[in-house]
Amino acid sequence: MGFGCNCKNIIKSICNSGTSTEFTKEDIGIMASRGVTLRIHERHVVMDNGLVQVTLSKPDGIITGISYQGIDNLLEVRNKESNRGYWDVVWNAQDGGKAGVFEVIHATNFKVVKETDEQVELSFSRPWDTSLQGKLVPLNIDKRFILLRGCSGFYTYAIYEHVGSMEWPAFSLGETRIAFKLRKDKFHYMAVSDNRQRFMPLPDDRLPGRCQPLAYAEAVKLIDPIEPELRGEVDDKYQYSCENKDLKVHGWISMDPPVGFWQINPSDEFRSGGPLKQNLTSHVGPTTLAVFLSGHYAGDDLVPKFGHGEPWKKVFGPIFIYLNSLKKGEDPLSLWADAKRQMAAEVQSWPYDFPASEDFPASHQRGNVKGKLLVLDRYVHHHNSPAKGAYVGLAVPGDVGSWQRECKHYQFWTRADDSGLFCIKNVHCGNYNLYAWIPGYVGDFKMEDVISIHPGCTVDMGDVVFEPPRHGPTLWEIGFPDRSAAKFHVPEPNPDYNNKVLVNDHDRYRQYGLWERYAELYPNEDLVYNTEDSDYRKDWFFAQVPRKKEDNTFQGTTWQIKFKLQHVDRHGTYTLRVAVASATLAELQVRVNNPNARRPLFTSGLIGRDNSIARHGIHGLYWLYAVDIQGSVLVDGENVIYLTQPRCVSPFQGIMYDYIRLEGPPCSGPEEIQ
Structure with missing residues (x-):
């Protein structure tokens, strides 16, 4: 049974966890004894439990204010109320109508679902009908917000529904998420993981004159930042992406007063794409996101498409917005450790037992x-x-x-x-x-x-x-199959495009501009790998990308794998098994012992829209190919496999390999074992 974040657990996890707050145990008990109150005004509603106060617009259901620890609003007060805390979608009509429509969800109906001393749950819903066709995403949407007694934060979830009636049009849902825009005068330190946390640039640092635009809009080089020590660094929100399996808590810290704002995802069940799907987290703004659906690091394959009258309903969340604090003089960075402890408690409590919707099943x-x-x-x-x-x-x-x-x-x-x-x-x-x-x-x-x-x-x-795919014994292999290219050679970043928080080897692949290092390391000839003495950790570049030429155009690349065979079975079939960790508008062509063969032995055709090279993702969707090589094209002695990636309109077209293996013809009996 889920306890959520009640008084008992707040006292245990905050007061006795080593994180000293401005609330004593007695303070919490007094505030919790007040219970949860709800005030309904003409254009706003306010949930208050003595620890945190949440204000929402009525009937829109936009979070306009979060009051905590004497701070009247943790959200950016200089933003319009509709641009502080909100659910949004990006959708496309499937009938040739609107495409890439960004829509903040404004509800039209307000209802109190539950109101007791222990819990308030509010519903802000927006039903859809045919009069809204082409104007709003064709979904019934019910946004819910929950505040519990003694809880240092609040919960939110939403129910999306596409009704099984032919009056409901076809569409695709490119993205849906929750976004919070925090006060830029207070929240300067961001934490995504133990390895990725830092004082961040200010949003003003990304304004014209203070930054240099780079290869795409999300990435800029800071040339005149407000904090001089950030000069020369790259800021790019994709450097802080995270896999679903690790994306449990992230957020921001205010140093004065010492307050943390954390977005906690206790479960992956409502996010698409499985444990390795990557999503955005927090970034300059200060902004924090809970992304549930997106095509990032996957492309259109992970954009759900709904036909006319196709019935569908899904609950996204609940997620928990957790707030914590310290006494002045104590180390504000310890708020991250406390947020991780609270995350562990929320995960242990899943599924929660307090959401009132029948669409969220209890344990x-x-x-x-x-x-x-x-x-x-x-x-x-x-x-x-x-x-x-x-x-x-x-x-x-x-x-x-x-x-x-x-x-x-x-x-x-x-x-x-x-x-x-x-x-x-x-x-x-x-x-x-x-x-x-x-x-x-x-x-x-x-x-x-x-x-x-x-x-x-x-x-x-x-x-x-x-029984994993296997045709015959391993003759040689490159890499280790783990669905990532991080094991291969990730070069040092260009010092002109550095992010100081990513200098550790674990996160080096997140640095900006690494694709350009290929042409610097291989200015005239492409990569050549010898299976006898090359080391994939040093000699296999992490991505097969086009080479940039002096005239700023690009050319495709052909990598060579040199290997020796003895006693080739001229009548047998060898198998080249290629596992691809990512592909972006790329093509894999395989030739054997003849780089000029008009037709490749194998071609994947055009594959992938991961964009993982540009977005520092190190992997996207997984592809596995088995290429049959007849023994008649091999020779005793040295052989060469040529891997060509010819697509070269953009520097971001390319392939990240996971693992490559050559298998000999099948055999039987004890000699199978390598």
Whole structure:
């Protein structure tokens, strides 16, 4: 059962956690004893529990004010009320009408859903009808806001519905999120993770005259920042993106007074694309976001499309806006540690038991799935091995690997332990396939049987065995299969385009302009990799990008893999297995021992719209190819595989590899083992 953020837990997690606040235990008890109050005015409503006061416009449901610790408003008071805290969408008509429409959700109806001393829940809804066609996104939207007794923050969620009637038009939903614009005179320090936190540039630093625009609008070089020590740095919101699996808490700290504003996502179930999908977090503004749907790092594949009269309903959230504080003189950066503790408490409390909507199922209305995932790779082991650290999930029935492009429904993921045991908890009722992938092995697992989840059930799958794609024994390999290009050579950034918080090796790939380093490292000839003595960590560039020429045009590139074979089986079939971590309007062509062959042995055709190279993503959607190579085209001695990426209109077109392996012809018996 979820406790949310009640008085008992506030006292425990704030007063006794080592984070000293301006509230004593007695103060909290006094304020919590007041309960939650609701004041309804002509154009605003105010929720107040003594710790935090939240003001919303009526009936629009825009968060216009958040009062906390004596600060009358944590949101930017110089912004219009509609540009402080809001839900929004980006949508496209599918009938040739409007495209890329950005819309802040303004409700038309206000209702008090629940009002007690313990909890206030408010509804701001906007029904859709045919009179709004072409004007507003064709969805019924109900935005909810919850304040609990003794809670140092508030919750928000929304219910989106496309009605199953042919009067409801087709459309696509490019993005939906919640945005908060904080006071720029107070919130200067941003924290996204332990590695990525810093004093940020001010929004004024991005104004003309203070910055130099770079290759795209989101990236600028600071040339005359208000804080001189930031001069020469790059600011780009995409440098602070994060994978869903790690995107649990982020936000801002005010140093005077020491106050934290944190956005906590306790669950990934309502976000699209699975655990590796990347989303924006916080950035200069100061802005903090909760992104639920977007095509970032994936492209149109992760933009849900709805047909005429297609029924659909989904609950996004709840998320928690958590506020914390310290006494003056104490280290404000410790607010980050407290925010992580509160995040852990919220995750433990999922699913919450307090949302009033019937569309949000409580714990007893959900089910669980458990089992043990094993892996059988006959050319590595003769027996099943534990799928250590496997990502195991439930998503709507589909094809192998379809989960990474699924974006309409809920997904539920966990990681297997060292023995392959997994337990997926609190799953919505419905039908699912079981999906998985395992670091160290290529390919995706899908269990063909459909799993039906009913309230209160626990489905025990027993032992489940994944046989990863394999044609024959490994002759050589480049990299390690983990769906990321971070393992390869990520160069030092150009000192003219640096972000000081990203100097650690873990985050170096997030630096701006790394794609330009390829032409500097390989000015005349492309990359050549020798499987006998090259080291992929040093000798394999993280992205195969076009080479920039002196006239500022670009040319495609061809990389070589040199390898030696003995006793080639002229009648056998070898397999080149290529796992791609990202592709952006790219093409992979494979040739063997003849770089000038008119027709490649293999071409992927045009693939990918990840834009991960420009957006410092190191991976996007995963692609896996198996290229058959007849032994007749190979020779005893040295051979060369040519990987060509010919598309070169933009510097951001390219491929990030995950892993490459050459397999020999199949064999049987004990000699299978490498």
